[in-house]
Amino acid sequence: MVLHLVQRSPFQHSALRDCLNLCADTDAILLMEDGVLGVNHTDLKTVTVPLYALQDDLSARGLSAPDTIKACGYDEFVELCGQYKQVVSWF
Amino acid sequence: MKKILVLQKQAPYGSSLARDGLDYVLTSAAYDQDISMAFIGDGVWQLVKSQQPAEIKQKSQLAALDVLSLYDVEKLYACHEDLNARGLSPQDLGVDVTCISRAEIKQLMVEQDHVIGF
Amino acid sequence: MKGFALHFCFCDTRPMKFSLLVLSAPHSRQASQSALKFAQTALANGHELYRVFFYQDGVHNASQLQSPPQDETNLHDEWQALADTQGTDLVVCIAAALKRGILDADEAERYERPQHNLAKPFELSGLGQLLDAQLQSDRLITFA
Numbered sequence: 001m002v003l004h005l006v007q008r009s010p011f012q013h014s015a016l017r018d019c020l021n022l023c024a025d026t027d028a029i030l031l032m033e034d035g036v037l038g039v040n041h042t043d044l045k046t047v048t049v050p051l052y053a054l055q056d057d058l059s060a061r062g063l064s065a066p067d068t069i070k071a072c073g074y075d076e077f078v079e080l081c082g083q084y085k086q087v088v089s090w091f
Numbered sequence: 092m093k094k095i096l097v098l099q100k101q102a103p104y105g106s107s108l109a110r111d112g113l114d115y116v117l118t119s120a121a122y123d124q125d126i127s128m129a130f131i132g133d134g135v136w137q138l139v140k141s142q143q144p145a146e147i148k149q150k151s152q153l154a155a156l157d158v159l160s161l162y163d164v165e166k167l168y169a170c171h172e173d174l175n176a177r178g179l180s181p182q183d184l185g186v187d188v189t190c191i192s193r194a195e196i197k198q199l200m201v202e203q204d205h206v207i208g209f
Numbered sequence: 210m211k212g213f214a215l216h217f218c219f220c221d222t223r224p225m226k227f228s229l230l231v232l233s234a235p236h237s238r239q240a241s242q243s244a245l246k247f248a249q250t251a252l253a254n255g256h257e258l259y260r261v262f263f264y265q266d267g268v269h270n271a272s273q274l275q276s277p278p279q280d281e282t283n284l285h286d287e288w289q290a291l292a293d294t295q296g297t298d299l300v301v302c303i304a305a306a307l308k309r310g311i312l313d314a315d316e317a318e319r320y321e322r323p324q325h326n327l328a329k330p331f332e333l334s335g336l337g338q339l340l341d342a343q344l345q346s347d348r349l350i351t352f353a
Contacts, residue, residue, distance in 0.1 A: 005351075022200065087351075108265070
């Protein structure tokens with residue numbers, strides 16, 4: 001029911017960890033801005049909720065999403081915000 | 092009246108997020124909304140007793156939190172895993188909060204009309 | 210791919226009413242640019258943008274005096290264009306703005322400051338407008 005927007009790098013900031021602590025089975029996580037630096041982070045290896053990363057932010061940083069994470073554009077970002085009851089940003 | 096949960100995620104004084112988040116809570120309470128506050132992550136540092144921020148020329152977050160009861164904001168929660176991780180116990184706190192688990196905070200989020208974090 | 214088959218859709222496929230909360234200064238953090246792109250995309254896709262509320266360092270988006278290099282984005286002008294073409298409501302937290310030296314003509318006169326740097330379509334107002342945005346919108350998205 002919650003779409004979590006992770007906006008900071010997990011190598012520098014606790015945003016991803018704090019998000020995962022409160023992420024429920026019915027939630028989803030979207031990595032954006034420096035948050036996309038976490039696409040291959042070990043903390044995400046055992047996560048079972050849907051994972052997304054903003055393509056613009058991946059491309060800007062020379063990264064690509066692994067198979068476990070869906071790269072998406074802003075169109076899908078906007079639609080995802082409508083699909084979940086709450087949208088919570090982590091920074 | 093809507094149920095609004097405000098997540099307080101930051102420690103006071105190093106940045107203004109703690110104070111600005113509290114200002115939003117007070118505004119929402121003044122407009123008769125049903126507010127809950129959850130102190131998570133470094134947000135739990137806002138609750139520590141004996142804060143003396145005059146030393147760094149700032150206003151006390153603790154004193155500001157004391158005002159909450161005047162606005163009937165009484166649903167204050169602190170994440171006990173985050174307190175433990177920081178070596179804090181309920182005895183260290185200067186605010187009347189209910190210490191709850193992460194699982195309980197997740198449940199609290201489900202029950203809200205709106206969730207916002209600072 | 211794991212998770213996607215289990216993706217629950219608590220869908221509202223009707224147009225959504227969004228509000229945005231911007232907390233960081235333009236150029237210092239990416240947030241303002243991300244918020245702008247979200248706003249443009251939402252509007253292009255038929256959704257409504259109820260309000261963009263600037264709080265904390267986000268108030269710097271409202272300064273008319275921003276003068277980035279020619280090959281960089283001027284966030285003030287981009288937000289203004291959104292207001293001019295789409296009628297987007299741009300509200301700046303007055304307390305956060307005053308502390309940071311973002312003043313309209315009235316406040317500059319009140320505080321006896323030599324200049325002002327905020328004008329329409331940006332409006333100074335209180336946190337009640339952020340609460341209103343949260344209550345009136347389907348979703349409030351924070352860009353920090």
